[in-house]
Amino acid sequence: MATLKSAKRWFWWHKWTSLICTLFLLLLCLTGLPLVFHEEIDDFSKSKRGETVPPGSRENASLDVIIANGKKAQPDKVTRYVFWDDEDPSIVYLSLSDSITAPPDNYKILQMNAYTGELEEQLKVDEGFMHIMLQLHTDLFLGIGGKLFLGLMGILFIIAIISGIVLYGPIMKKYDFGMIRNEKSRRLKWLDMHNLLGIVALFWTFVVGFTGVINTLSDVVLGLWQQGQLAEMTAPYRNEKPLNPDSLYSLDLATKTAVKAAPQMGLRIIAMPGTMFTSKHHYAVFMKGNTPLTSRLLVPALIDAKTGQLTDMRKMPWYVNALFLSEPLHFGDYGGLPLKIIWALLDLITIVILITGLYLWISRLKASRAQLARLDNRLPLTLKEEVNHEF
């Protein structure tokens, strides 16, 4: 299939793209392992959960009361976002910052009881083991530059996967699937292991790698949406005077208007006027669908924060939905605990692929031509040629 020359070229790509990204991918796999279970770990370390009352059996507290209670707890801060717990309808979270325009990493999260409206606790957001894991995994503590750098490593990883698939052909042509020669030499054993694990997990590693790269583009996607759809939806308000923050329309009534406009959908997150996800004049009420798929594809309803009128409600453009969909496919958090366990096992398999790949490279560097020559007659033709030419 592949000629010798092209196999060599693919091998070159496989070697160098892997070598450059391997250490970073190892870091991503290791930090990703606990992150797969972050919900379980968070639950475990939480001091108390909200009251678990079946939905509908009690009235929800007014959001205006909840916001006011948040303000009481943190008088010199403002609420920028209100969001709901995915699992527990008795919890509403408030995200408070020093000002509406403070940087994104300036925030505190208050957990509020959705029925009584009372403060339950202030969550610890920027400390602890999981925070370190998350920062290392998303941007190496380096902000957007680190994020995009990891995206670049992800692209190299994808090239390594594709070149690995191409090489699998000539290498395995004469052998059965799943062959592991563990009696001959350690190098052959690890080579076979690398090939087997690589080809078995290839589509999963490809999907998780690719969706990881898309996730690194979240800031770019947000910018595109702000300049595009959001600007279009709020165009009539561009030259309006800024709102008086003390005389806003009731958030609770505004939210009810949004729910009435899409009764089959649920509430996910509300962005207050002036934040990144809305205009200076609108509450943006982001609604979610009720299947695992549509619950990821949020739909914003924009409510005039002065009059309480619904001014626009649209589906997000494809690039935002691509980002929304790439999140579950990267996190593995959309099929219960068993899916997370499978995610973790495949993550471990990926770690073995990375380490065996590194081992193969190091052992090749160390091995002398003579040692390789002894293996010569056992290797398939393309690999033999490769060995003779490369080393």
Next chain:
Amino acid sequence: MNFNTPFLRLWGMPLVLALATLVGLLAALIGDGLWDALSWLLLSSLVLVVVWYIAKANRKA
């Protein structure tokens, strides 16, 4: 599985596993309950294939 042509002998299993992964990843997105179970079944088959062939190699050795 029995793949008789040279192409399928080489690529049969990788294709089956890639297809199982694709369907498994999408199943849990489409629905809950049985769809989740289908996803667990298909995706865990990848891990089982790995365990099976490693065990096979160790038996021989």
